Amino acid sequence: MTAVNNVPDFKVTLDGTDLTDRIRPRLISLRLSEKRGGDADQLEITIDDSDGKLAVPRAGATLTVQLGWSAGADVTVGLVDKGKFTVDEIEHSGPPDQITIRARAADFTSAIAIRREKSWHDTTLGAIVREIAGRNKLTPRCAPALASIAVKAMAQTRESDIALLRRLGRENDATATVKAGVLILAPTGAATTATGAAIPALTIRRGDGDRHSFRIKKRDEAGSVSADWHDRKGAKKKTVTVGSGTGETKRLTRTYSSEDAARRAATAEQGRAAREPRTLDLGLALGRLEIYPDRPVTVAGFKAEIDAVKWLVSDVSHELIADRGFTTALTLESAA
Secondary structure, eight states, X not given: OOOOOOEEEEEEEETTEEOHHHHGGGEEEEEEEXXXXXXXXXXXXXXEOTTSOOOOOOTTOEEEXXXXXXXXXXXXXXXEEXXXXXXXXXXXXXXXXXXXXXXXXXXXXXXXXXXXXXXXXXXXXXXXXXHHHHHTTOEEEEOHHHHTOEEEEEEEEEEEHXXXXXXXXXXXXXXXXXXXXXXXXXXXXXXXXXXXXXXXXXXEEGGGEEEEEEEEOOOOOOSEEEEEEEXXXXXEEEEEEEOOSXXXXXXXXXXXXXXXXXXXXXXXXXXXXXXXTEEEEEEESSOOTTOOTTOEEEEESSOHHHHTSOEEEEEEEEEEETTTEEEEEEEEEEOO
């Protein structure tokens, strides 16, 4: 019986025009980097223009990309839609002449990066997320536990909406991101989709990859974390401290508008420090589109202390290189 070779596949459209057949014989590489949190997914396509017959696409054009496999015994055959991207940068280089197109997820419109002035009083975190989503034509999805958090006062001072979302994520031990037209704010490690459904855990075995790198960083020894807040009634600065232990106290640099906000930020910093020490980088021999940021992962076949960790996907890069095939590289970080 003849073995079936694993054959990678893709589909690319530019402003609605299917360019796949034209790109396929010229493709040098296609790389898609999917990010966790408020960073836009990035797409980079490099194609051969040694005959000078390719037109240079315009900045601002819309690309859609699908990736997958057309045949194979060890892979799931079919294409997976990876969304829309806006062309940010075009590079023509040589010799040999080639065109490189760099684009970012279309959900991250220019409006979401504009610096704004805005203040909120006596509201909730959920209401703020809804307002930000509304003005960026996105669908809000804020986890109930976060949506109900009371916000006495908060200011957006020369800060873009995406920067504000990142700040809200840091201060509440949450992940703020935009995926498929949905603005999501969910607790870090919540492992839920844009619709709120639970993301199933994935198992990766050592035999699935061709390289790995496991790192343990020195844990932040802060026995407690302190944050300052402004007491309007007393017209003075006060401090709240969370945690205890033998290590030094870490002090956050920002001054918060209320004791509750300061306490949440300090608690979030403690949670973040607890997750930082362990990371695992994996290079998979075959591209796997079912791996994406925030998906929970268990690993098997490594050392016992690696297999025992509850992992969460942090970043993923899918790369199709003409003379090397389709591979996936990912970074995992400890979920707790």
